[in-house]
Amino acid sequence: MMLNSSEKFPTPDATEHFVEQINEQLSQGIFDAENSQLLEGMVEALADKRGLVRLSLVEAFGKIGQPAVPFLVEALTHHSNPVVRRSSAKALAKIRQPDTISHLIGAMVKDEDTVVRSSAAGALAGIGSAALPALLEVIAGEYPEPVKGQATWAIARAGVEAVEPLHLALKSDKTDIRLAALEGIAKIAEEHGDELSQNAILSVLQDDDLEVRLEAIASLSRFPSQVALPKLIPLLEDDNLEVVQRAILALGKLGEPEVLPILQAKLAEKREGIAQFVKIAISQLKCR
Incomplete structure (x- = not known):
């Protein structure tokens, strides 16, 4: 009591x-x-x-x-x-005790208080790879998008020890799980320069699922320029408008001056909305 x-x-x-x-x-x-x-x-x-x-x-x-x-x-x-x-x-x-995972998951998905839910997600992130299976179950389950968003946030912060289960999750047939895994792998690649994680993201740049493909393209903005640029520049000529737009924004976030002439050339692009995205990317470059 x-x-x-x-x-x-x-x-x-x-x-x-x-x-x-x-x-x-x-x-x-x-x-x-x-x-x-x-x-x-x-x-x-x-x-x-x-x-x-x-x-x-x-x-x-x-x-x-x-x-x-x-x-x-x-x-x-x-x-x-x-x-x-x-x-x-x-x-x-x-x-950071693994035997608290089920209770923290319960708080994250059920508590009526948003701060309790986010605090539980933070605790799950701190537990790391041991919490991944439970978090991925939330991603795959019938939960509201804000709850799935907190689970994704926790997965992305599970740390480098979670890299192997995240790579396995990237092969899932469920789009939500693959997107969450991508977020976690991208963060590991960014913070640790992990070549395996970089390659895992590069492997889904031509994925059949457009949503996964777009997320992978966005992740390239967090890579070293020598890795990202050779992959992003060809995407400027892709047939899919969303792919081109996402590649343009990623180039802007990379902040490499050498891409400025390439982006300026795209201002003449006739496809709808491309020029506006190019202007945003150029403004990002000039602010660096």
């Missing part, structure tokens, strides 16, 4: 004193992680209106680790106060 925060901490000063005691015990190595009443009190203190107090408690939970998980999961799942649920998800993000 969770303690009532108004009874446990009747004043802000009482909460602050409690948090100071917790931090002092942790710094001295004398915190009793088996004291359930103490951990319940910490959870209830997450209702404090002061962000710095809640942050201090979240950091403390991160130091406590596994013993705090059942109390945080209970609060995330059942607490009536959304502020407590939000901070519980953030505390679980510090602990």
